[in-house]
Amino acid sequence: MALMFLTETIQAYRERDPAARSNLEVLLCYPGLHAVAIHAIAAFFWRHRLHTLGRLVSHIGRFLTGIEIHPGAKLGRRLIIDHGMGVVIGETAELGDDVYIYHQVTLGGTSSLAGKRHPTVGNNVIIGAGAKVLGAIHIGENARMGSNAVVVAPVPANQHVVGIPARELQRGAKHADFDPYGTPAEPCLDPLLHELAQLRREITELEDRFARVPQDYVI
């Protein structure tokens, strides 16, 4: 069981994080993996009503990784917490499979009343760096939260949301495929090449316009 968890989660990092170069590197250097493994132990104690022990293990995990996952939170398979520092996942949060979370994300509550007060996140959701997802809201599968978004209302499946409070992007997410930074893969051009390409486009446009000028006007 533990071996399957490690194997499939390491594999997920290898497939989804372009910075992950080897299984050993992921095993040793990815705090997100460590945090989720420690959470499995904390959650075991929590389920067996050893609440203080669960909290203590969770606290040790936070100390070691900078990621705070309440032992009562339910995590899906192949969860990736990239970079990780500052992530907080509350007690009644529930995450589906293949969720991808960046650093400084909070899955938090908006009420101090006991009971369900944290988000439920569907499969294959990406939550951008610094995003705060607050309250007992449902985030549909394949949805993407922009970096620094504050999400306080449910998000339909396949939707992208940005801003404070988060608003849906009109064109929505049409791509269910994963891309590591939550944005459509557009090659990152060298700024000079980008400028050159822009100049070429402008020259072509000017040539076209010039070709359309009646020859009588050309001196």
Ligand SMILES: CC(C)(COP(=O)(O)OP(=O)(O)OC[C@H]1O[C@@H](n2cnc3c(N)ncnc32)[C@H](O)[C@@H]1OP(=O)(O)O)[C@@H](O)C(=O)NCCC(=O)NCCS
């Ligand atoms: C939200 C996100 C998924 C949107 O991707 P998208 O649907 O492809 O959207 P686009 O990039 O086409 O942008 C659409 C509009 O939203 C705006 N936008 C994009 N991301 C935004 C964000 N995080 N906050 C506010 N506005 C944002 C764009 O400026 C654009 O505005 P415009 O229509 O006025 O020009 C993506 O921008 C994002 O934030 N991903 C998270 C990446 C991340 O956290 N990386 C951490 C790496 S360490």
